[in-house]
Amino acid sequence: MIRVVVVDDEALVRFGFSLILNAAADIEVVAAVPGGQALEAVAAHAPDLVLLDIRMPDVDGLSLLRRLRTLDRPPVVAMLTTFDNDEYIAQALRSGAGGYLLKDTDPDALAPLVRSLADGAVVLAPKIMPTVVEGYLRHHRDLETGTARTAALTRREHDVLLLLAQGLTNTEIGRSLHLSVGAVKEHVSALLAKLAVNNRVQAALWAQRAGLLDEVAAP
Incomplete structure (x- = not known):
């Protein structure tokens, strides 16, 4: 069972997301709260995933994201927005958001997206992908540094990065490389540290910027 906390300032949004997700047999919304109650709800319910509104009147979504990322066992956090050109997209991803919806x-599509997030996949709404890529590239123009960091990866970490960058989940990566999910998570943690990035989204974009995905496209 995937345990989810929905954090949004609008009661209608909280109700709608809860209604849709609770209809799935493998997903349970354990709390749906405004921003001011988010930390308390996460502490009480230990969810696997938090769907977090990035713009709320009672608390800053980005600040709340950073607080959640400091927990001993932080949940996956996907940011919610009504804007496909939100200026906070890049900030959220650099702060450790695992997705943006x-x-x-x-x-x-909501339940499948939640399952993918819980399994470690990068989930980005198609409409915001151009904004994400451009925002990332504005902050990472140094290709030489990127190449040096990717060269520091082990062969196995390199293989995991290529599959991660193609959008595969931990389970799918493990199946492809004949690894346990636990081993895949260890390799992901190691490559994130070596690339000096905060999450899978940044690692995938780094791989793209460094030209690693050309290896996949090559005949």
């Missing part, structure tokens, strides 16, 4: 996401 628009609030008008197709209801039928």
